[in-house]
Amino acid sequence: MLDDLRRARALVVHPRDEEGSALVDQLRRLGCEVSIAWPPPATLPPEIDTLFVQLDDLDVTHLVGAIEEIRPAVIAIVTYESPTSLNALVDFNAHAVLNKPLRPRGVLSQFALAWYRRGYENRLANKIEKLEETMKGRRTVEKAVRVITELNGLDEEAAYRLLRDRATGARMTLTTVAESVVSAHEAMSGLGLSISLAKRP
Secondary structure: OHHHHHOOEEEEEOOOOHHHHHHHHHHHHHOOEEEEEOOOOOOOOOOOOEEEEEOOOOOOHHHHHHHHHHOOEEEEEEOOOOHHHHHHHHHOOOOEEEEOOOOOOOHHHHHHHHHHHHHHHHHHHHHHHHHHHHHHHHHHHHHHHHHHHHHHOOOHHHHHHHHHHHHHHHOOOHHHHHHHHHHHHHHHHHOOOOOOOOOOO
16 A cells, blocks of 8 residues: 555645645655645646645635546545535545644545545446446347347347357457447448348358
8 A cells, every 4th residue: 555655646736835835745755746736726637646635715626527537536635624615525525534734643544545445436437337338238239139130030049149150250249240230230221221141151
């Protein structure tokens, strides 16, 4: 975990005061690549993987979109627990919180917690994306099977075997071949034509 934190590329969105400078210095002593920005920037640098952001002063809600895009570990800095700051914690999907006045003690543990939660969320998001892609591919294969069934008078099992055999013969994935079948069928149907995918003698 410490090795990961040392490789972090962090942006600190905090006034350039004594507390902000002390936080930056502490992160640099850890080995992080750190920059500080105040007032809050219009967007976030795409290369950062960690964001320390103060939520009490200027409006920083415009950064939410960038956070969702680059998915950094977010450590919120708050002065008091008002309804506004609590809502901001949710909007920013903060992985950890530092309370002001900032003290060196506690920064490392919150930093580590944020990185752990970010890693967990990213792994979960990747699994969901793969599952969605798998489901999308399955629906495409099912659609291609229906096309083959309708155009060639085959039952679904035979249509699936034909689709699979074509994919194997072409050294392509089943989903790729299915996408080609569906696209060709839609294009031909748009022209009032039809295609046949039955096995050649």
